[in-house]
Amino acid sequence: MKKEKVLITIQLSGGNDYLNCIVPWENPLYRDFRKHIKITDEEIIPLDNKLGLNPGMNAIKDFYNEGNLAIIHGVGYPEPERSHFRSMDIWHTAEPTKVGTKGWLGQAIKEIDPNAKNVVTAVNFSEALPRALVNQGVPVASVGDINNYGLFTSIEDESKKNEALNTFKRFYTPTMGNDYVMDYLGKTGLDAVKGAEIISKAPDLYNSNVEYPSTSIGKQLKGIAQVHLANFGTRIFYANHGGFDTHTNEIVLQQNLWQQLSDALSAFFEDLKEHDTGEEIIVFMFSEFGRRVLDNGTGTDHGSGGVSFLLGNNVKGGQYNDYPSLDPDKQIEGDLKFNFDFRGLYSDILEDWLSVESKNIVGGNFEKLSPFLK
């Protein structure tokens, strides 16, 4: 059976510092600007003679060596916003100039499953529903704890819970007449229960020797593996890895975060391998912005221009685009100047991976990467 292609998005919230993630270690300007928070030559994991990785990224380096990791340099958008919110909003809606209401993935889901036949086409594991997944009439299952997911979790007795659920389904059936809001509530409630009933089966169907780290991102990726391996037809997963807002103590914090992500991703791909699968998955990782070139003594402040990643057995590994110049004249307002619009990257993912037309979703035609698939 040909497996349907799946996209996992991992949001690196808070603004991942590009310079200390992909380190331009041979560039003397790096040392000048990062007097207080530079990563030393001994700690860096070298990529090539110009760039190295944050010491927390050891598993990421393995993916790179295997040719499965694409590092996309200099990603951003015109007139950068340095507010977390606004910038995250822009990434979620692909609308840099006005406030958008529809998420880019929400729109993709609508294309993939126009009649919302499968209520678990998209499954979110991050806290609260990210705007990226929002779109009118598009159901998204939002899972907190997969082992205790569903309605009436406070009713312990299984048969009592089922009786309550059956009653719930009866009074949520949208027959309240001509009231649009009530009908909408009814449909959403029923979708939620349907989704929960499907997803709550995943842990029982799952069997694996792989041990995931007990971090939040480890749990989220384990949940994703459980749902994916259960073959419910989920095409889009969403996870969140937060804490990148490193105004202080950056060296320690950022390395820890990447170590957690490294470990979780490494367990995840090992798990897929154990189940003889994985070709059908790519992982996309982004952050709302990069950070200032000049450090502030113990950390860095909000900036623009960043790095994104695509990871998977089908991804043509390597580096895409140029690393933005650190030359003070080439910076914009103390930030790295972006050289690749993120909407081009979305177009790549939408068209070449999910087979969804991107023009309407990203609002135009943007330069894409050279083919990023093998």
Added chain:
Amino acid sequence: MATVKTNRSLTTHLLRRAGFGGTKEEIDALNSFEYDHIVDYLLDNRHKDPVPVDLLRRYQIDLSDVRTNISSGSYWMYRLAHNKFPFEEKIALFWHRVFATGQNKLIQGKPMVTQIEMFRKFGMGSFEKLLVELSKNPAMIMWLDNQDNHKDNINENYGREILELFSMGVGNYTEKDIKECSRAFTGWTIENMPYNAMKMRNNTARPFGYIAWQFKFDEKDHDFGEKEFLGEKGDFNGEDIVRIICKQKATAQFIARHIYHFYIKDELPVPQWPHEEPIDPSAIEFIIESYFKNKYNIKEVLRDLFKSEYFRTEEIYNKRIKSPSELVVNSVRLSGGFDIPSEEVYKATSSSVLMGQPLMNPTSVEGWQGGEEWINTGSVIERINYCSEILGDVNKDVVNNIVKQNPDKKNILNLCLGELGYIKLELSTKIPIEEYIENSLPESICSEEVSLIIKLIVSTREFQMN
């Protein structure tokens, strides 16, 4: 027993809109008064010590000190649930929605707490005074960068948003008006910012800030030159700009739509307002008239509105989807409030976040749009699970009060509906629950069965509505 003078469903409707819904006890007590007196009572009974804030300090120092990223929201949650003058909290919530400011950008919660305090103080008075206070509010100044708005180099962020989002709405002023407005607010900044910023950074025990920032009018950085704003000329300062803004019909109309949206019926999302007519134009006209008649006094506008026919018509009862904070606060109040400020408060606050409304941290610069925006498959599960957990708790007031009344299979549903604030169910909801009671419950009804029925009721569509 006192004579009933006001129709009970009208009383419950008023309590839901002016506050966060009434308990059975509150509704029963108020019913015996004339309707207009109930309105006056709810709007005027400012309590001297509405919230036992000292308990917060004693039991949850991190909460009163705003030590975690969710402390400021939790601090407010505690007040929302305990204020004996709920109208005050409701109106603060209203302004929080209109003047959406978030601690995420400020990286500190304390100034947000102060901003909400300001809404309590000025939010029910004159809109003109409120807008002046808003322009001087440190959280707002930092949120919209007015400290970077200088005499020789204006930053238009606040000058634009006060017109677009806070008073008139797009289409009622020009780009030139925005520039002139920004000029008038130059020098409206914060006292001793660099020093306090350093002080804040150095206090690592309070990463979310303890600095009580103060407003400063910096004469040297203010542009005293002549300005032309909305057709008037003069050496306007910020106060003059606000005075001119407040007398515009566009302002009255914009605020009227917000009031309608929040207190009457879910309207279209705000960004569509310039392009779409109000759903009830005559109600909007009524509010506009009241705004001018009452010299922009918001409480008097609401008094007129609550006493009006528009508000009393049954057609609008239960027609607003409860926002997450309204749902959570309503449930906490019904369940008897928080015992002591504890983990329960955090739980309530983070549940509201999971339902899509992080208090003091709106997800977009335009605030929450409300209405259907609150409902998706994830939030529905959160809403139902939270309410059924806390209201179905066998150790809390709701279940206990019902058990005391010796419930049986015949009366249990009505007892539960009454205890939850006289909820009304559609027949298509009621019948399945009655059949459930008939077929699935044992003859003798104890707290466990009461809890099950409560859980079913709070999961209904009707309970999601305000």
